[in-house]
Amino acid sequence: MPDKKFLEFSYFPGCSLETTAKENNRSLYTFCERHNIALKELDDWNCCGSSSTHSIDHDPAKWLPTRNLALAPPGRPLMAACPNCYMRLKLAHMILNQNGDDREEYKRLWGRDFDPDLRIITFFELLSDLAEAGAFETHKPGLKGMRVAAYYGCMLARPPVMRHERNFYGLMEKVLLSLGAEPLKWGYSARCCGTFLAASRPDIAARSVADIMAGAEQVRAECIVTACAMCQMNLEIRSRLPGKTPVFHFSELLALSLGIGGGKGWFRRHLIDPRPLLRARKLIG
């Protein structure tokens, strides 16, 4: 690997990668190991609050992410795999940075001073740095011309206070291209998957998912790849189209391009079985 430097991150997996999307978590670790990147899981981390807490309960929503900030040891960045967890952690950090009373409360709650310099990043920021360094050129066997629709969902949209944070639109396509895949242009890369509506109003979420899946079929995508574990699940569970386009986590494609993935059990966990496609493309045995 071109990146010889050993990098270390505090790592926040979040509830989805810990449970429903274990294949996302494991492929992410595998990929990072190959690039000499050590992920140190935040000890005893808690849920960032998810969409539900800020919907109905202001105070826990405000303070849940702060406990994770307090658990992060100084001196290394905190990386979140899930775009929504990242946003909750980063927002909490921004609020604390701006408000002295909140910093006092933080100290009272967690018995330590707030670290204004703690760097909080998404997995995509790390990917962007690796792409800059040309780290993907060495991935063998690559993705062998697979036609991929890259799906960002609402990862690209953020509240106005975060407008000036880095945005990673196009990064998946860029990486896919260097991995020898064919990233496709399509109309639904930023269309929201419906998040919790997939559980509480499946009729509404299914319409959104149908549009997204049909959009991928229109451009003859062999698969969709998502930036977020929840999007991945929603596209799988609420798809009602007869044609079943497999949906990957981005970390799975990264591992596959290194020739890793067959026999790991990741793809058995998918509700839309991607193995026929992977076998046809000779990406797994």
Place this chain on the structure above:
Amino acid sequence: MVESDGKNRLGALPDCIEMTETEPGFTTEINRRSGVNVDLCWQCKTCSGGCPFAESMDYHPNQIIRLVQLGVKNAALSSSSIWICVGCHTCSTACPQAIDMAAVMDALRQTAITEGAAIAEPHIHDFHKEVVNSIHRYGRTHKLEIMLRYNLARRNPFADFNLGLRMLQKRKLDLLPSKVRRMPDIRKLFKKKKAASHAG
């Protein structure tokens, strides 16, 4: 959103806002809770144009803002829109005035709950409650239990039964929760809120 048959998919959108029951303090209250100044909005409707779920709402996002601007409290608090909005921020990204719509929707939902307004989407509210309860119990979300309790809450125990089975077969749903060890840390965040609301 006019379909080829000439029908408006949005259906029952009101032609005008009933101004009979306005509460001037309402605008200030929502501004305070959300940290947004809703009067910055000039009703350009960019938010509603881009909203992926507008067609399922009774009022469009810009109309919700209008209700808040005018202080039409009951209509805003009892609308389905405040529950259907998932806070995806698609609208805020395009808003020329950088209005944080998700924060306004949060403020409206929370006000609807504290003031006992009619909840237009009880299913969505029930689901949020189960997620928050799960975090309160374990510090993390336990999806299987959330879905089971949610189904019980809405008296529909077999909803998504086949999907649930498939997810269990695929080991997507863990039987046991992943838990935080130091749970008092989590519980105090929920107690904190109760203490504050009793004092207030």
